Amino acid sequence: MDGTTDPDGTVVSSSYLDHLPAAFRETPFVGEFLLAFEAILHGHDDVAGLQEIIGPERSSARSVLRVADHLDPATAPTEFLPWLAGWVGLTLRADWDADTTRGFLAEIVPLYRRRGTLGGLKRMLEIYLRPLGDTVTRxxxxxxxxxxxxxxxxxxxxxxxxxxxxxxxxxxxxxxxxxxxxxxxxxxxxxxxxxxxxxxxxxxxxxxxxxxxxxxxxxxxxxxxxx
Structure with missing residues (x-):
């Protein structure tokens, strides 16, 4: 994918178009634009893509899933959790173990919908104070x-x-x-x-x-x- 056309003059489009509505195939621009993102995930020439870096031991189909796994608190690697927490503006406590962190990350986005309410504040206090010797309960x-x-x-x-x-x-x-x-x-x-x-x-x-x-x-x- 070193250009938008093959040597025989055929226009090269991203395979990601297969996942978009037909209206996006009416002009070649979208297919050419998506080639950059496809190169990042699938690799380009001798440069490995993210799916190979994140899950090189898996098959190609499973490697794509490994990218999504990093965005799920339940399956993300432990060392990836602080970065994932930064996506949702969450400050992690230093004394939280991995299981506590995963549970809070899974709950924090729905909890943001209750921000500014008594229930939301109460739940935030319960979560943050619970690790303090397990002395604070609901x-x-x-x-x-x-x-x-x-x-x-x-x-x-x-x-x-x-x-x-x-x-x-x-x-x-x-x-x-x-x-x-x-x-x-x-x-x-x-x-x-x-x-x-x-x-x-x-x-x-x-x-x-x-x-x-x-x-x-x-x-x-x-x-x-x-x-």
Missing amino acids: DDVVIIDDFAEPAHYFQVRLTLADADPARLRATQEVARAIIDQEKPAHTFYALRVVIPTMRLVSTELRDAEDPPPELLILGRNTWLGSR
């Missing part, structure tokens, strides 16, 4: 926006399973970054992170709860101040 992210005053105000409440200071700080930083990015520009919010605290209760109150919480007994398994 039920732990609560967004409240039914305040009469002030206007355009909402609250986000996150509940963690433990009171680790490093995890608390990381959760706050990640949550604020996500909320600032996803919320409508005219709104403002308050973020509250709830952590477990110690309660002093009677045995009667403990037995009344279902399921009963772990009982803390002063002097036996609980101390106030230094021991």
Whole structure:
């Protein structure tokens, strides 16, 4: 394909025309224009095409599919995932493994349709905060926006399973970054992170709860101040 005609004068057109409506075959321009793209994918003279570079061990038919595989989060090579994330404007967390990254990439485009909504913000927080020690679940992210005053105000409440200071700080930083990015520009919010605290209760109150919480007994398994 070193020109638009063969040595015998026959006009060379791209085989990609076979996949387009007949109207595109009325003039030779489209067939000649597509030759450049066909050369990139199938190769040209001694230059290998993308399908050979990406899947050289496969047959020609399967190699074409390998190109599409790189655009699917479920089948793309692990080293290709950050590049694929860049296509959809996604920032990957450093502590995500490949399976977590693939799951988020598969969900992010449909999730963009819910951007600016309570449901969309809640789901983004659940996804981004989940790897933080697996302490944040769907039920732990609560967004409240039914305040009469002030206007355009909402609250986000996150509940963690433990009171680790490093995890608390990381959760706050990640949550604020996500909320600032996803919320409508005219709104403002308050973020509250709830952590477990110690309660002093009677045995009667403990037995009344279902399921009963772990009982803390002063002097036996609980101390106030230094021991």
